[in-house]
Amino acid sequence: MSKITKSLFGDLEGKSIYRFTLYNNKGNCVSIINYGAIITSWRVQDKDIVAGFGNLKDYINNDAYFGCIAGRYANRIAAGKFRINGNLYELARNNGKNHLHGGNKGFDKVVWDTGSNEMEEQPLSLHYLSKDGEEGYPGNLKVKVEYDYTDDEELIIGYFAETDKATPVNLTSHCYFNLTGDVSKNILDHSLLINADHYTPVNESQIPTGEIKAVGETAFDFKEMTTIAGNNSTMEAGYDHNFVLNKNGDPFSFAASLVAPEDDLQLSVFTTEPGLQLYTGNFLDGHLINRDGKPINQHSALCLETQHFPDSPNQPGFPPCILLPGKKYFSKTVYKISYNGKAAREIQTKEG
Numbered sequence: 001m002s003k004i005t006k007s008l009f010g011d012l013e014g015k016s017i018y019r020f021t022l023y024n025n026k027g028n029c030v031s032i033i034n035y036g037a038i039i040t041s042w043r044v045q046d047k048d049i050v051a052g053f054g055n056l057k058d059y060i061n062n063d064a065y066f067g068c069i070a071g072r073y074a075n076r077i078a079a080g081k082f083r084i085n086g087n088l089y090e091l092a093r094n095n096g097k098n099h100l101h102g103g104n105k106g107f108d109k110v111v112w113d114t115g116s117n118e119m120e121e122q123p124l125s126l127h128y129l130s131k132d133g134e135e136g137y138p139g140n141l142k143v144k145v146e147y148d149y150t151d152d153e154e155l156i157i158g159y160f161a162e163t164d165k166a167t168p169v170n171l172t173s174h175c176y177f178n179l180t181g182d183v184s185k186n187i188l189d190h191s192l193l194i195n196a197d198h199y200t201p202v203n204e205s206q207i208p209t210g211e212i213k214a215v216g217e218t219a220f221d222f223k224e225m226t227t228i229a230g231n232n233s234t235m236e237a238g239y240d241h242n243f244v245l246n247k248n249g250d251p252f253s254f255a256a257s258l259v260a261p262e263d264d265l266q267l268s269v270f271t272t273e274p275g276l277q278l279y280t281g282n283f284l285d286g287h288l289i290n291r292d293g294k295p296i297n298q299h300s301a302l303c304l305e306t307q308h309f310p311d312s313p314n315q316p317g318f319p320p321c322i323l324l325p326g327k328k329y330f331s332k333t334v335y336k337i338s339y340n341g342k343a344a345r346e347i348q349t350k351e352g
């Protein structure tokens with residue numbers, strides 16, 4: 001078992017916010033705070049591969065969901081409405097006329113419970129009770145997220161939930177990656193492979209049309225490793241789209257691989273989820289400042305969000321997302337680092 005260290009990160013509404021750091025035997029570490037269950041840092045060799053801030057205030061004030069767990073329903077729900085068994089539910093509309101990432105105060109903006117144990121060993125477990133009616137959602141939802149960082153460089157995220165009324169649930173990690181460790185370098189130069197033959201086209205307010213469309217040889221074709229910039233030539237702002245992952249009957253499967261331009265670090269993603277939202281930081285505009293003082297600009301970092309498809313509560317053709325009382329929600333995603341080129345040589349030298 002690898003170790004966890006704990007230090008005070010700040011205070012909010014009379015509650016202590018801690019930073020937990022999960023180490024592996026390579027000396028690399030992932031830090032998580034119990035505000036928003038946010039991943040604040042992932043240090044690999046000499047780089048921090050996630051963009052983020054050095055203090056709690058910046059996390060509280062950020063409007064871009066940095067490193068958080070997004071929920072109760074990550075991504076958009078059209079017009080903030082859905083029906084279950086004929087009952088209409090109306091949610092907070094916090095993204096134009098739509099609902100986004102759980103509403104005005106989603107799981108990204110709440111203090112998660114660290115439980116009674118001292119958590120000196122992994123996994124780190126964070127709990128949150130989302131009350132019946134919160135942001136308009138039905139049912140008391142008990143949520144648990146577990147973080148585990150292994151000696152094989154896998155960051156394993158386990159998501160668990162139970163409810164007392166039928167409710168949509170869709171949980172994801174909203175980490176912003178830049179594998180160069182330098183947010184002044186544009187992530188459009190990273191290469192990406194997505195294990196998806198299809199994606200879900202969206203309308204002008206980013207709500208899926210319901211179609212599941214073949215990526216063909218379009219800008220959505222990441223079936224082979226290709227630079228994002230190269231593929232993106234026809235798309236102005238970048239990507240903010242859901243890809244339909246190829247599952248081939250395997251519930252836990254390979255979703256994507258991202259490679260830094262110098263080709264030394266590779267991040268691979270595996271998941272039980274049916275979809276992957278590729279968000280290339282299109283709305284980032286330099287007003288948020290990274291922990292090292294550098295502005296986080298458009299395309300400074302990207303998210304690979306494993307999840308159910310956007311607006312699933314209103315889309316009968318999409319995989320179902322309604323959790324029923326007595327049933328258990330479980331989802332698992334692994335982000336795994338591997339080394340190429342210079343990084344691999346450094347590891348070899350260290351290991352003798």
Ligand code: GAL
Pocket residue numbers: 063064065075100206240241277279283303305
């Ligand atoms: C992404 C979403 C984007 C944007 C972003 C937060 O998950 O796909 O449209 O809302 O979060 O700024």
